[in-house]
Amino acid sequence: MVLFITGTCNRKCYYCPLSENRKNKDVIYANERKINSIDEAIEEAEICGSKGVGITGGNPILKIDRTCKYLKALKDHFGKDFHAHLYTTLEITEEHLQKLKEAGLDEIRLHPRMENLKNEDKTENKNNKNNKIENKKELELNKLIEKLTLCKKYINKVGVEIPAIPNMDDEISLIIKKINEIPVDFINLNELEYSETNYNNLLEKGFNEKNDYSSRMEGSQETALNAINRAKKHILDENNNLAIKMHYCPSTLKDSVQMKNRLINRAKNVAKEYELITDEGLLIKGIVKYNELELGTDESNVEANIENNPFVQFLQYNELELGIDYEINICKSEIYLNPILLEEIIDYLKDNEDNAELENEFGEFRAYISEYYPTVDKLEVQRTPLVTKKPKLNLKRRKKNLK
Numbered sequence: 422m423v424l425f426i427t428g429t430c431n432r433k434c435y436y437c438p439l440s441e442n443r444k445n446k447d448v449i450y451a452n453e454r455k456i457n458s459i460d461e462a463i464e465e466a467e468i469c470g471s472k473g474v475g476i477t478g479g480n481p482i483l484k485i486d487r488t489c490k491y492l493k494a495l496k497d498h499f500g501k502d503f504h505a506h507l508y509t510t511l512e513i514t515e516e517h518l519q520k521l522k523e524a525g526l527d528e529i530r531l532h533p534r535m536e537n538l539k540n541e542d543k544t545e546n547k548n549n550k551n552n553k554i555e556n557k558k559e560l561e562l563n564k565l566i567e568k569l570t571l572c573k574k575y576i577n578k579v580g581v582e583i584p585a586i587p588n589m590d591d592e593i594s595l596i597i598k599k600i601n602e603i604p605v606d607f608i609n610l611n612e613l614e615y616s617e618t619n620y621n622n623l624l625e626k627g628f629n630e631k632n633d634y635s636s637r638m639e640g641s642q643e644t645a646l647n648a649i650n651r652a653k654k655h656i657l658d659e660n661n662n663l664a665i666k667m668h669y670c671p672s673t674l675k676d677s678v679q680m681k682n683r684l685i686n687r688a689k690n691v692a693k694e695y696e697l698i699t700d701e702g703l704l705i706k707g708i709v710k711y712n713e714l715e716l717g718t719d720e721s722n723v724e725a726n727i728e729n730n731p732f733v734q735f736l737q738y739n740e741l742e743l744g745i746d747y748e749i750n751i752c753k754s755e756i757y758l759n760p761i762l763l764e765e766i767i768d769y770l771k772d773n774e775d776n777a778e779l780e781n782e783f784g785e786f787r788a789y790i791s792e793y794y795p796t797v798d799k800l801e802v803q804r805t806p807l808v809t810k811k812p813k814l815n816l817k818r819r820k821k822n823l824k
């Protein structure tokens with residue numbers, strides 16, 4: 422589970438991808454769900470079948486007590502094997518680390534200021550400016566080493582996580598060389614990607630989109646792979662193997678694989694008996710929609726409200742059980758059922774549409790197949806109408822058992 426513990430942050434990275442509704446807002450999200458309590462975080466982890474938590478933000482150490490409260494509660498609830506890692510900046514202190522250790526943190530990932538690590542501009546003769554840049558770079562690198570060393574005293578696994586900024590191959594190689602001297606456990610290079618909030622900043626810096634069907638930035642993957650290849654030649658242990666664990670995370674992998682796995686786990690836990698789960702982790706259900714108030718107005722007395730509804734009678738006749746095989750939403754005048762079953766019913770109706778015996782017993786209704794996210798907001802991504810004409814069912818002809 423990704424626990425976004427706060428959107429507040431002490432930095433203003435030009436590549437920060439946080440969305441408008443999270444950036445600099447003190448909000449908490451467990452995966453895509455906005456939450457207000459530890460209980461909701463535990464519930465979300467349970468629903469998604471999470472094996473661990475990645476605590477992120479904003480900067481979690483700006484809300485260190487909240488971070489530790491959530492972390493400890495998750496560890497207490499799921500046990501010590503529930504792996505917890507946290508992303509933060511070089512502002513981390515010994516006091517923060519003591520608290521995080523006590524709360525049970527397993528792994529920490531530090532993120533230096535990439536802007537401060539940028540090499541001098543070789544194309545122009547700006548000596549003063551370039552001296553300042555070199556100083557900034559040295560200070561940032563020293564601070565990174567100092568904070569990583571401090572983290573090693575308290576946290577079991579310590580690493581660095583940075584965006585692979587195009588053309589920063591030399592700088593990234595230097596970071597790898599320096600941190601390997603401590604040594605640290607790993608470095609993660611994330612492909613740079615644009616979002617609604619960083620897009621203009623990235624263009625102003627001279628970066629381009631990689632293509633028009635993803636949010637990847639041109640050159641980022643090449644920089645990451647180049648840094649890894651250089652390390653394979655120069656950062657070696659006594660057996661001539663790569664001395665530091667390096668991992669490149671392409672944005673497509675981050676987005677699609679991690680998100681898909683979360684959705685599939687969530688879908689498995691929240692799917693109703695009558696719903697189907699797609700390979701992408703979306704839920705599919707059939708919807709029969711009557712005109713407003715046609716199924717009644719009183720949600721508390723569902724059975725009485727639907728007693729005389731012919732579609733429901735039809736389902737009951739076929740021994741389908743309310744609450745298991747189908748559900749009724751009185752407020753929306755909708756009946757939910759298995760999408761394949763609904764298609765069969767609609768086909769049956771269409772096949773018999775011209776039969777003179779068909780009566781207008783079922784009233785007017787529309788039928789859809791709805792595909793939606795298994796998230797709290799149940800965001801619908803597609804609604805496919807099954808019929809264009811108003812179908813009419815004949816009670817006398819629906820002896821066919823559709824189960």
Ligand code: SF4
Pocket residue numbers: 430431432433434436437438439478479480510532
């Ligand atoms: S440290 Fe992270 S959250 Fe803060 S501005 Fe930079 S990228 Fe955004």
